[in-house]
Each structure stands twice: as C-alpha cells, then as structure tokens.
Amino acid sequence: MNLPNKLTMFRFFSLPFIVLLMYYLDAFWAVTGALILFVIAVLTDKADGIIAKKYNLQTKFGSFMDPTSDKLMINTLFIVMLVQGFFPMWMMLLMLARELVVQGIRSMAVSEGKILKSEQTGKLKAGMQMGVIMLALILMTIYYTPGVAPIDYIPNLGTQLVYWSMALTLVVAYWAFFEFIYKNYEFIMADA
Secondary structure (H helix, E strand, O other): OOHHHHHHHHHHHHHHHHHHHHHHOOOHHHHHHHHHHHHHHHHHHHHHHHHHHHOOOOOHHHHHHHHHHHHHHHHHHHHHHHHOOOOOHHHHHHHHHHHHHHHHHHHHHHHOOOOOOOOHHHHHHHHHHHHHHHHHHHHHHHOOOOOOOHHHHOOHHHHHHHHHHHHHHHHHHHHHHHHHHHHOHHHHHOOO
C-alpha cells in the first residue's frame, strides 16, 4: 500500500476516535483531541492528493477510498453535530440526500470504467463542509463546560455562526450538485 493510500486509511480509521472524543467523552482533553485529530485528518486529505499526483501514485483503491473516506467522515460528523443540536434535521437530510445521489452516480460511472471528476464548486463544497465541522470543534473547545451539551455552553453568536455556515454550505452543495448533473447529463441519461 503506497503512502497516499495509507493516509486515506488513516482518515478512515480515525473517524471512530473523533466521534468518541467529540460526543461520548465529556472532558476538555477529549474535545481538544477531537479537534486535533480532525485537523490532522484534513491535512492528510490534502497531502494524499498532492503526493499521489506528484509521484504518480494514483490507484483504483485510492480513487475509490479517498472520496469515500471524506464523505463518511463529513457526514458522520454532521450527524453528531445534528444530535448535539447545531442545526435541524432538514439540513442534514438535504445534505445527505445530495451526497448519496452524487456517490451513486459516481459508482455507476466507475462500474463502466469512467471516473467523473470533481468540479471546482464540488471542491469548494467539501472545503466548506470541513470548515463547518472545524468551526464547531473550535467553539466546543474554547467554551467547553463539563456536563453541559455544547449547544448550551457555546454563546448564541457561535451557534448561529455554525448554523448559518451550514446553511451557506448547503446552498453551495446544491449549486455544485446541479452543475455536476448538468455536466454529466449525457452519461446519467444514457441508459434512461
């Protein structure tokens, strides 16, 4: 297994620990640990792509696992944030539905030997999703109060910032979604 794929697998296997630290353990060190581990995961996401391209280490495994690990991490942590009260269910459902449809189309393309590239808006969406999670983790760390749910100890301005960041991310996600559908319309409708 090459280095980019090892970095991808690190991200994949770090997710349960981030969830454990972020949600199940009520301690300042746990919330801080979740933030640090998430930052490392984000950095490995950037690094694996750069290394794979620079040293021509792109593989089928990496082409599948890299976006899968990213989507699994982002959506799992969004679910944790939903349970913690950062945003309403409808936001999560819209984001998850969008991700599932795009992943389904990508999987269909891969089964036919075709890889659908991400557009710049899709990359912007992914960066914004990671930013929303990072913002929530930073606020959880700064304002940590033992025995209290994050939504209750983070000042209202902070929770509103997370909410509206998620709302903006949702708008960009659907902008990217419609662009993706438009650019791949012929492929999507080929067997319809």
